[in-house]
Amino acid sequence: MKPDLQIVGAGLTGLTAAIEAAERGWRVTVAEAHSSPGGRARTLAEPFRANLGTHAIYVDGSWWEWLERRDLTPPIVEAPRLPGLVRAGGRLGPWPAELSQAIAALPAEAPAEESLRAWLLRHVDAKTAEAIIAVVFIFTFDHDPGRLSAAFAHQRLRRALAGGVRYVVGGWSTLVDLLAERAVGLGARIRTQTRVLALPEGPTILATSLASARQLTGDSSLTWPSARTVSVDMGLRAEDSPDWFRVLDLDDRIYAARYSLADPTLAPAGHELLQISAACAPDERKADAERRVHRLLDQCWPGWPAAVQWQRSALRTHCTGAVDLPGTTWHDRPAISRGGTLTVATDQSAAPGLLAEVGIAAAQLAVRQLGEPSRPTQAYERV
Numbered sequence: 001m002k003p004d005l006q007i008v009g010a011g012l013t014g015l016t017a018a019i020e021a022a023e024r025g026w027r028v029t030v031a032e033a034h035s036s037p038g039g040r041a042r043t044l045a046e047p048f049r050a051n052l053g054t055h056a057i058y059v060d061g062s063w064w065e066w067l068e069r070r071d072l073t074p075p076i077v078e079a080p081r082l083p084g085l086v087r088a089g090g091r092l093g094p095w096p097a098e099l100s101q102a103i104a105a106l107p108a109e110a111p112a113e114e115s116l117r118a119w120l121l122r123h124v125d126a127k128t129a130e131a132i133i134a135v136v137f138i139f140t141f142d143h144d145p146g147r148l149s150a151a152f153a154h155q156r157l158r159r160a161l162a163g164g165v166r167y168v169v170g171g172w173s174t175l176v177d178l179l180a181e182r183a184v185g186l187g188a189r190i191r192t193q194t195r196v197l198a199l200p201e202g203p204t205i206l207a208t209s210l211a212s213a214r215q216l217t218g219d220s221s222l223t224w225p226s227a228r229t230v231s232v233d234m235g236l237r238a239e240d241s242p243d244w245f246r247v248l249d250l251d252d253r254i255y256a257a258r259y260s261l262a263d264p265t266l267a268p269a270g271h272e273l274l275q276i277s278a279a280c281a282p283d284e285r286k287a288d289a290e291r292r293v294h295r296l297l298d299q300c301w302p303g304w305p306a307a308v309q310w311q312r313s314a315l316r317t318h319c320t321g322a323v324d325l326p327g328t329t330w331h332d333r334p335a336i337s338r339g340g341t342l343t344v345a346t347d348q349s350a351a352p353g354l355l356a357e358v359g360i361a362a363a364q365l366a367v368r369q370l371g372e373p374s375r376p377t378q379a380y381e382r383v
């Protein structure tokens with residue numbers, strides 16, 4: 001018998017859609033190309049449990065409330081009370097209090113039509129503007145956040161500094177497992193190692209990346225700007241290690257955090273997991289971005305090469321979520337409803353939120369847009 005609703009992709013978006021849809025009585029099948037669910041929210045197996053994509057979860061947003069209502073919240077931890085360092089003008093130092101003051105003094109609203117850089121220059125001096133732009137890199141991953149819409153960047157800046165950031169204990173796979181178990185418990189079937197090569201018939205949610213949805217549909221309008229960044233992950237011996245938790249390089253737009261200091265389960269005893277993102281301009285090569293990362297480490301972790309036990313790096317394009325350029329907002333991104341019973345829910349879709357939350361909001365909108373199944377199978381809590 002044909003399933004009522006087909007979901008392609010078992011990342012955070014596809015799993016959220018599966019739960020919402022099954023709660024509404026849909027009989028759901030999720031097809032996932034990979035051997036396990038999670039997509040960009042997967043965590044590597046031991047010894048160094050690096051998150052592939054997602055790191056921070058925001059407990060001050062509507063997704064966290066959604067998880068709470070379903071008793072699906074994962075164990076979380078805050079950042080440890082260790083110093084944060086900033087590199088500015090080639091020198092390492094503590095986070096400058098005047099930078100926090102300058103951010104707090106910005107107007108409450110910023111215009112969507114203007115670039116972040118142009119807007120900041122109307123309120124702060126050029127040096128402070130570039131420092132704030134470098135802070136915005138942490139959660140947009142954009143090589144030049146000054147080019148983004150001021151409203152887009154400013155809303156995310158406020159949100160990121162509001163104190164809602166936590167880390168999932170055991171890595172994001174902990175949350176992926178909770179979501180997948182709930183979806184299966186509600187009757188959804190998750191078929192891993194199942195790559196969908198042609199658009200399914202009937203009610204469908206494409207919960208893939210926007211690029212995969214474009215390939216599957218042949219619809220070239222499924223496109224939106226995203227960032228280009230280089231990720232460097234390292235497992236290191238913890239002897240003679242420095243005392244900071246995170247470093248933000250304002251000069252070079254690099255962000256490094258020792259996640260195992262927040263959650264020791266991510267690395268074996270006596271070792272650490274360090275994960276780094278470096279902005280990568282469209283014309284910069286991966287190797288050059290890595291060289292900039294190494295220069296920063298030389299300064300903030302003397303002797304780091306001898307401590308490295310494991311490492312990997314990757315150039316990441318179109319996988320850190322949507323960025324909105326001046327004159328656009330999330331409403332202008334590719335629509336979720338694609339005509340008939342086809343919907344596309346991705347983290348670059350027309351939905352609100354920060355990073356992964358966009359895909360999750362898109363999943364909820366997709367299920368709502370598909371309406372009720374014609375043949376309800378079971379009644380579950382409706383929210």
Ligand SMILES: Cc1cc2nc3c(=O)[nH]c(=O)nc-3n(C[C@H](O)[C@H](O)[C@H](O)COP(=O)(O)OP(=O)(O)OC[C@H]3O[C@@H](n4cnc5c(N)ncnc54)[C@H](O)[C@@H]3O)c2cc1C
Pocket residue numbers: 008009010011012013014031032033034037038039040041052053054055056057194195196197207208209212216231277316319320321345346347354355356357359
């Ligand atoms: C370096 C980095 C850091 C990040 N940090 C954060 C952060 O701190 N906080 C945050 O909230 N977000 C963060 N993000 C963004 C976050 O990872 C993504 O927004 C989120 O994981 C996207 O989930 P998704 O389910 O929409 O897509 P995906 O996770 O990409 O899932 C899509 C799934 O579809 C499957 N698929 C694709 N095509 C097919 C097909 N034809 N057939 C079957 N299956 C298919 C894929 O295998 C995949 O499993 C980060 C991303 C990166 C890359």
